[in-house]
Amino acid sequence: MKKEHVKEFYDIVWTEYLPEFDASKNHLEMFFTEEEVKDKEILDCGCGTGIFTNIFASMGAKNAIGLDISPGSLETGMALKKKLGLKNIDFVEGDMLNLSYGDESFDIVWAWGSAHHTENPMKAINEIDRVLKKNGQLLLALYKKTKLTWIHEIIRKILIRSPKVCWVIISKILAFFLWPIVKFREIFRKKSRKGEKLEELILDWYFVPIRFYYKPEEIKDLLKRKGYTIEKYLPGSGRFESASNFIFKAKKSI
Ligand SMILES: C[S@@+](CC[C@H](N)C(=O)[O-])C[C@H]1O[C@@H](n2cnc3c(N)ncnc32)[C@H](O)[C@@H]1O
Numbered sequence: 581m582k583k584e585h586v587k588e589f590y591d592i593v594w595t596e597y598l599p600e601f602d603a604s605k606n607h608l609e610m611f612f613t614e615e616e617v618k619d620k621e622i623l624d625c626g627c628g629t630g631i632f633t634n635i636f637a638s639m640g641a642k643n644a645i646g647l648d649i650s651p652g653s654l655e656t657g658m659a660l661k662k663k664l665g666l667k668n669i670d671f672v673e674g675d676m677l678n679l680s681y682g683d684e685s686f687d688i689v690w691a692w693g694s695a696h697h698t699e700n701p702m703k704a705i706n707e708i709d710r711v712l713k714k715n716g717q718l719l720l721a722l723y724k725k726t727k728l729t730w731i732h733e734i735i736r737k738i739l740i741r742s743p744k745v746c747w748v749i750i751s752k753i754l755a756f757f758l759w760p761i762v763k764f765r766e767i768f769r770k771k772s773r774k775g776e777k778l779e780e781l782i783l784d785w786y787f788v789p790i791r792f793y794y795k796p797e798e799i800k801d802l803l804k805r806k807g808y809t810i811e812k813y814l815p816g817s818g819r820f821e822s823a824s825n826f827i828f829k830a831k832k833s834i
Pocket of ligand 1: 697
């Protein structure tokens with residue numbers, strides 16, 4: 581049931597917003613070079629707008645698949661594919677808890693900010709691991725558990741009770757008031773993911789029906805136990821310290 585709510589939620593979010601292409605490409609290139617992407621089979625798991633799927637395809641992937649449970653999101657991705665005239669790309673409606681692909685199907689699985697919105701993030705990670713080829717590369721971005729997590733959770737649980745039709749407008753109002761603080765903080769703090777609107781981040785942060793948080797160390801241990809070699813680790817990438825994702829790029833060695 582909660583899964584249905586997530587689906588409906590992202591049908592609203594990702595038909596309303598599309599992150600900037602160039603800013604998102606710069607962001608992706610922090611993790612993958614054109615050489616790494618070229619001729620690879622890539623799965624963008626929980627692709628949202630499909631911005632990264634389209635970027636992978638435009639960088640020369642053999643084929644890039646954007647998978648998501650939200651049909652609205654996939655339509656946004658397909659519209660961008662059409663606009664860019666890309667052929668090496670598919671969008672598929674599916675559940676990352678039960679991927680329909682065989683074992684070891686992909687060279688790269690990119691799962692930015694998606695596993696923590698499923699009902700069972702550990703199962704999602706197991707599925708990603710299953711479909712990734714040996715020596716394949718994984719990108720996993722998850723919400724970080726911080727000292728402020730409980731406060732954000734209280735706010736989210738209050739806001740989520742408001743009528744759905746008000747969610748976008750509440751996010752816009754909050755963005756209006758928070759904008760000066762965020763701009764001021766950006767002078768001192770470099771953020772790594774640009775090209776997203778503040779109201780979009782607030783909507784995604786406070787109104788999403790399911791979210792889990794993790795400590796980087798527990799995910800690092802998990803990946804090591806599964807036989808991954810960590811290639812890159814970034815402790816955060818959000819506008820607010822507490823809102824950060826942490827990111828692991830890792831190679832499946834076993
Ligand atoms: C925060 S968005 C991230 C989107 C995209 N990866 C990005 O970084 O722009 C999370 C996405 O995960 C998708 N999602 C949530 N649960 C899912 C599931 N069980 N299977 C597939 N996709 C799912 C949502 O529909 C949503 O588009």
